Amino acid sequence: MTGLKEKLYQKIQEWRPRTQRLLDNYSDVVIDEVTIGKVLGGMRGLKSLVTDISYLDPEEGIRYRGHTLPELFKELPRPKGSEIPYVEGVFYLLLTGDIPTEAEVADTLDEFRKRRILPRYVYEVIDAFPCCSHPMAIFSTAILTMHRESFFTRKYQAGMNKLDYWDPTYEDALNLLAKLPEIGSYIYAKLYRDGKRIQSDPNLDFGSNFARMMGIRKPYDDVSRMHFIIHADHESGNVSAHTGHLVASSLSDIYLAISAMINGLAGPLHGLANQEVLRWLQELDARMDGKMPKEDELRQFVWDTLNAGQVIPGFGHAVLRKTDPRYLIQREFSLKHLADDHLFKYVDMLYRIVPDVLKEQGKAKNPWPNVDAQSGVIQWHYGVDKYDFYTVLFGIGRSIGICANIIWDRALLYPLERPKSLTTEMLEKKVEEQQSRLKTAS
Ligand code: HAX
Numbered sequence: 001m002t003g004l005k006e007k008l009y010q011k012i013q014e015w016r017p018r019t020q021r022l023l024d025n026y027s028d029v030v031i032d033e034v035t036i037g038k039v040l041g042g043m044r045g046l047k048s049l050v051t052d053i054s055y056l057d058p059e060e061g062i063r064y065r066g067h068t069l070p071e072l073f074k075e076l077p078r079p080k081g082s083e084i085p086y087v088e089g090v091f092y093l094l095l096t097g098d099i100p101t102e103a104e105v106a107d108t109l110d111e112f113r114k115r116r117i118l119p120r121y122v123y124e125v126i127d128a129f130p131c132c133s134h135p136m137a138i139f140s141t142a143i144l145t146m147h148r149e150s151f152f153t154r155k156y157q158a159g160m161n162k163l164d165y166w167d168p169t170y171e172d173a174l175n176l177l178a179k180l181p182e183i184g185s186y187i188y189a190k191l192y193r194d195g196k197r198i199q200s201d202p203n204l205d206f207g208s209n210f211a212r213m214m215g216i217r218k219p220y221d222d223v224s225r226m227h228f229i230i231h232a233d234h235e236s237g238n239v240s241a242h243t244g245h246l247v248a249s250s251l252s253d254i255y256l257a258i259s260a261m262i263n264g265l266a267g268p269l270h271g272l273a274n275q276e277v278l279r280w281l282q283e284l285d286a287r288m289d290g291k292m293p294k295e296d297e298l299r300q301f302v303w304d305t306l307n308a309g310q311v312i313p314g315f316g317h318a319v320l321r322k323t324d325p326r327y328l329i330q331r332e333f334s335l336k337h338l339a340d341d342h343l344f345k346y347v348d349m350l351y352r353i354v355p356d357v358l359k360e361q362g363k364a365k366n367p368w369p370n371v372d373a374q375s376g377v378i379q380w381h382y383g384v385d386k387y388d389f390y391t392v393l394f395g396i397g398r399s400i401g402i403c404a405n406i407i408w409d410r411a412l413l414y415p416l417e418r419p420k421s422l423t424t425e426m427l428e429k430k431v432e433e434q435q436s437r438l439k440t441a442s
Helices: 003-026 036-040 069-075 087-096 102-113 120-127 135-149 151-158 166-177 180-192 206-214 220-230 239-248 254-265 273-288 295-307 325-337 342-361 372-381 387-411 424-441
Strands: 054-057 061-064
Touching: 003 087, 003 102, 003 166, 003 387, 036 424, 061 069, 061 087, 061 325, 069 220, 069 325, 087 102, 087 206, 087 220, 087 387, 102 166, 120 135, 120 180, 135 166, 135 180, 135 254, 135 387, 151 166, 166 254, 166 387, 180 206, 180 387, 206 220, 220 325, 220 372, 220 387, 239 254, 239 387, 254 387, 273 295, 273 342, 273 372, 273 387, 295 342, 325 342, 325 372, 342 372, 372 387
Parallel strands: none
Antiparallel strands: 054 061
16 A cells, blocks of 8 residues: 555544444434425535535635645645645645645655556547537546546445445545546647647646646646645535535446536536636626726626626625635735736725625625635636636546545445435425414414
């Protein structure tokens, strides 16, 4: 076993008794209440999932294995001369719970490096897509195509002890993650550049290699690392993470599960919001004819969007009740590297104007910006101006956290997910029963 896998195995052995003890002795301890509002309201806030990889506090934002993102950006090893840590180090942390040493990161880089070569048929599948296909559809299919490589599926078919499920899942996860920069950058080359692939360099880390294959110079390697790290995980209830977990719970392999989660991420209320932000900013830019809007013009533009029955992309969140720290990290980077970019200036003004407008409208529970309000503008600044592509970048990052989650799902033997549904008539009956109980009591 390699260092990372050996360490993971130790952690799994230590963790299993904790889960087993809860199951054996405390299965009937109540942790939440299921109301009609929750059932009809998309289960918003219902505490019904478990993950130890990350936790999202409504006021504070995300913590990966107990660390806030600003802490991680200080604590994790980074490449020489870079502002942003290694992506591989974040994967190590998510998987093991420990901040890796330089040597442990080097070992993890090696794990990724040796698995990065993409089978030829994946390029052919990407090449075969009809024109005008959305890059997320191509990305999801490219991943799905590799299902035939799954060790897990092969081992399962040969007969495998449940306790060993995590092992081939780990192998599948690393094999897939190491190839994602190549898949993403090839989709970009095919759709938006000259169609020619730039070879990866085995001496580079995940972020630098991605920048190289995109054909973009420094500091785009740092931009890529930052983007992949801040998008890696957001606990288990969001659409992409939940989809990945749900699909994998039927013992579908990593390729099937990650392809499915990518499809969930491709919705405009979730990951696609980053492309929507840029589309919206382009509309603003066209209206202003390139001039900077005055505050009242910008406020009017926001109101026009709301009055047209549309959401303000990049604002609001199902869990967060404060400005997303992922937004703030990118804002800090932008203030340092692209303060004069005119699209960033729009974003900066919107940061000051939109929350008040949303508060005045009085619908959104969280009027503050989320991660997507800022990410596209940075990409645009460094030349990635085909905004349809932005959710692929999100998908590469998010795969890291979801793969870590699925490996642990298998290690802790989490079962097939299968909640129970009711009919509307049954809900109405519950209401009647409750009302007659209250009448009798009064
Ligand atoms: N603009 C306008 N209206 C908004 C809004 C926004 N940014 N955010 C919320 N609202 C509205 C909702 O549409 C809802 O209206 P109705 O009662 O008419 O249905 C009302 O406010 C209450 O919604 P909420 O409880 O505050 O928010 P939800 O948990 O239902 O939804 C969303 C959370 C993120 C989907 C929502 O805030 C939204 O649509 N935001 C814009 C899209 C976006 O930025 N999505 C990315 C979120 C981050 C993410 O997952 N990235 O991947």
